[in-house]
Amino acid sequence: MEKTVNQKAWFLVLPVLALVAFSAVIPLMTVVNYSVQDTFGNNVFFWAGLEWFSNMLESDRMWAALGRQMVFSGIILAIEVPLGIFVALNMPKKGFWASVCLVLMALPLLIPWNVVGTIWQIFGRVDIGLLGHTLDRLGIDYNYTQDFFAAWATVIVMDVWHWTSLVALLAYAGLQSIPDAYYQAAKIDQASRWKVFRYIELPKMQGVLMIAILLRFMDSFMIYTEPFVVTGGGPGNSTTFLSIDLVKMALGQFDLGPAAAFSIMYFLVILLISWVFYTVMTNLDKREGK
């Protein structure tokens, strides 16, 4: 059948275009607007070109925050993905306990970020917190407001507590889609537990794991509320991740130009890493199919 050519059909896209413009493009443009201008107050702006961008690129503060951010995302991915898979593998496959597990796993995901932060902030306090006080009594020097290592450990454990469930639930969904015949065939073929994981479970989970890693990467890269509530970015700047730094810059110091330039670069970095990651994974997939 011949396709009908009708260029007027483009008008059907208009509503979406308008919606996206209002929801995303126009707000983003205001940021772009600030990023290329400077002001001395009184709402008078003048053209600054790419000065803020070059300033930011030379700023040690920005690079330090980016470095911390990378380390943080790297660590939580390295913990949450294997741990999530491990949890999913050990969850019951069906019946009453499967439902119980699912509900328990989903609970942390339902708690608002700042509540999670508050929970851990109190939990870790040496004077009244269950965790902090216990560790203190055991003779372990733990104080997340003063000790660099304790602060990082608290923020990481908190994120693992909050988000491992997501990886586990996605991995569990992937595992549930494997027909019984695969496990039966593996038994007939006398495959070891490791080989069952390596050749049956892992390949079947690949798709959902990719989504899980992507989601966890983006989310952790943008983390703000929880570390802000727990450590406020301290001690010193040790847990000041990109978002926290950005807010300090934009709202604390009211440096709109640098903050706008920072935002745009921040956005581009996330976009770039996600895109690279996605492309690599899908290409890997295609090559294997050949």
Next chain:
Amino acid sequence: MAKITLDNLAHSYFPNPKSEDDYALKELNHVWNDGEAYALLGSSGCGKSTLLNIISGLLKPSQGRILFNDQDVTNAATAERNIAQVFQFPVVYDTMTVRDNLAFPLRNRGRDERYVAERVQEIARMIGMEAELDRKARGLTADAKQKISLGRGMVRKDVNALLFDEPLTVIDPHMKWELRTQLKSLHHEFGHTMIYVTHDQTEALTFADKVVVMYDGRVVQIGTPQELFETPAHTFVGYFIGSPGMNVIPAMVEGNIATVNGSRVQLGRGYGKLDGKVEIGVRPEFARLSANDGLPVKVRRVEDVGRHKIIRTEFFGTDINIIAGEDATIGPDMNRVVFDPAHVNVYANDWRVEGEAA
């Protein structure tokens, strides 16, 4: 290679089966002789796969024992039983090449690489996939994947038994015939005990030395294709095997005469008093149309199916099918049907009654 004995075996998927209806597999005693090829035939849901999974150890029976030769393996794990099983839908290891897929069962058992390579080559030739050996299994078509599954099942020479669970369902008809031939020649060559589950009677009758017919969780008959055809032990066997199946007509039987709706049918044997639901069963092959004797019927239509004709008739609300040669003439006055007395079987409550020689 082993003789497989099922002793008092039964299985229910319920933890506490109450009545016989709760059993997917009803009590069963049977010996699968070493080196024979069996087909397990029955409609969907009759317990065929349950039985197969019990033999391979994927399922633990609710009661009874399984013996390989004289060794009790009821509680042995699948791996210990050294059995090959091929499932209805293809199972391949996606990320492995075809070669590694075929080698997998051998490598897991620690065979040396030279032997593995040789064996894989042999099997690849058998299933016609030598050219694809180095491809990843992921991108292959369903029937190529199923051929790999079959190949993995056949790659070990020393298995106790080869079990096939409707393995050719997803394979196209031409390849089906070829693979079935391969399986048969494999059987002749190595003499494995083979059990082949299917619901396709042609497949069962061409593949096996002996056909085991199951119905509603019970084995209703075990026999050669000819026995199943001539003396079906249960009306289900008569109806399930043959195309069209056996004609089953309610009757009253006395001595060597059956009375159906006032007409008399001569039987080849004599029968005593029969209780319950009494029926006679005649294969369409042993019925013919006649002008002057036999049961009065209404001829409804004649189907020409090539080598023969199927005549569909009605007798007081019961369908009677007749198979006539392709050159048989069917006259307008031929509205009676005659049965060959030697091939009229008598059934009481669906089970065949062995008569006495008249």
